[in-house]
Amino acid sequence: MNIQKFQHLAVIVGLAGALLASVARAAEDVSIPLREQDIQAAGIETKPVEKSSGSDExxxxxxxxxPPQQLRMVAAPAAGLVETLLVSPDEEVKAGDPIATLKSSELIEAQRAFLQAAADAALANEKLRRDEQLYKERIIAERRLLVTRAEAAQARSLLDERGQLLALDGMSEQAIESLRKERKMGAALTVRAPMAGVILARHATVGDRVMASAPLVTIARxxxxxxxxxxxxxxxxxxxxxxxxxxxxxxxxxxxxxxxxxxxxxxxxxxxxxxxxxxxxxxxxxxxxxxxxxxxGTGGTLWRVPADAVVHHRDKDWVFLRAADGFRAVPVNLVSETPQYASIQGPLAVADQVATRGMLTLLAELAAKDPSAK
Structure with a gap:
């Protein structure tokens, strides 16, 4: 007896759920009664909906x-005259390839300061070597040796600073070492590509006088x-x-x-x-x-309809389904869209026909029945 009661209760709950779903759907849908002659006069045409695949476009x-991390602006390392530009837009370059040559008076001044620092460092080292020998022979006090060591360390730091400034001016380590040994200065400076890539643009021309850090070319990978x-x-x-x-x-x-x-x-x-x-x-x-x-796909059923079948009204997307007394406006979820087709989710069936032409007439009827528009 109890089992029969539970069975009856389950049937009642199922019927109630179906009724509530039907009422909810009726509350969302909007009926648009139209006579056949009115449909033809408005030029309304329909096409069947199609069940879409699991993905869309x-x-x-x-x-x-x-990408910004693949762009590099190559700038003039020192102020000077652009003597030559060795690359053109759209040209491929490798890391280290020459891009431009500059004539720079600042480079000559930086080389002079480097050579002066190298001479001072050599003199300080020689003085340190002599004072260490004198200290071993107990001829000078330890205080004098400490002062000489500090002076030698300071001279080495200044020489390192001047060498780094030359590197920032575009001189290679080999060129800096050659300058130290041969003590021969030069005003020509070769600017090289910092990475492999393609020249996107040139920002200077031959004969320009540029300041330090002025852009010369843009390289991109x-x-x-x-x-x-x-x-x-x-x-x-x-x-x-x-x-x-x-x-x-x-x-x-x-x-x-x-x-x-x-x-x-x-x-x-x-x-x-x-x-x-x-x-x-x-x-x-x-x-x-x-x-x-x-x-x-989202996991639910997707329907494919012509893109013209979907209209937007009151922050919702709608399609108009053919009904016995005219049409029924049904709210849908627009998943994706191409110029020809749209993929939607909604309470549709394979046999449904959606309006694709004469949409202004149907949209005007839908607006007229919208309570929030009154």
Whole structure:
């Protein structure tokens, strides 16, 4: 007897749940009665919905850019005259390749100061050697030896400082050592590439007089390379499920590495960054591209409808389903969209027909029945 009561109770609960779901759906849906002649007069056309696969696509524009950590600005190490520029834009260079030559009076002054410091250091070392010998013979006091040692240490520090300044001026260790031995100064300075890459731009011309740290060229390493994607803010919800990013016109695939947290107030879009390894593909910084984001499914049923079938009203996305007395406006969740198709989630069925033309008439009817608009 008790078992029969539980069975009856389960049936009642099931019927109640179905009734509540039906009431909730009816509360969300909006009925739009239309006669057949009115539908034809408004030019309303319908197409069947299709069950979508487990993934979908989002087509967005993007701009190719160089990752900031792969950019290097090569500047003039000292003030001087640009005598030659040895590279051109789009030219590949290796680390250590000569880029430009400068004539610099500052370099001559830095070399003179270095040679003076080298002479002072040599004199201090000789004085230290002599005082150490005199101290061993007990001719001088220990205090004098300590002073001489301090003077020699200071001279060595000054020589090291002058050598580092020459290195900052662009002289190699070999050139600095040659200067110390031969004591032959030169005004010519060769600027070399700090890394391998491609010359993106030249910022100086032959004959320019430049200050120290003035930019000469920009070098970039172009593998990997980034594409800044402009994503409409309404389509940003599913970006974390992006499986891969494709540049169809260039034939390369990459991955999404960053999703922006701020929106552009003018375009109401966010910037997402995709990374690609271009290989032999001609991807160029500054190039405008079209990217396809392959997005994995959310786990629920996805429906594929023509993009024109989805309308936006009162902060919701809607489709209009054909009904016996006209149409029924149904709120849906827009998962992704391409220029041709949209993937949505909602209470749809395979046999449903959605309106694809004459949307203004249906949208006006939906607005007229919206209680919040009154």
């Amino acid at each position: 989002l087509v967005v524009p993007g701009t190719v850019t160089v 172009l593998d990997p390379i980034w594409v800044n994607l402009q994503i409409p803010i309404g389509r940003a919800a599913g970006l974390d499920r992006t499986d891969k990013v494709v540049l169809p016109t260039l034939g390369v695939e990459g991955r999404l590495i960053r999703i922006g947290r701020t929106a552009d107030p003018a375009t109401q879009s966010i910037t997402a960054v995709a990374e690609f390894s271009p290989g032999k593909s001609p991807i160029r910084p500054g190039q405008a591209v079209q990217a396809i984001l392959r997005i994995k």
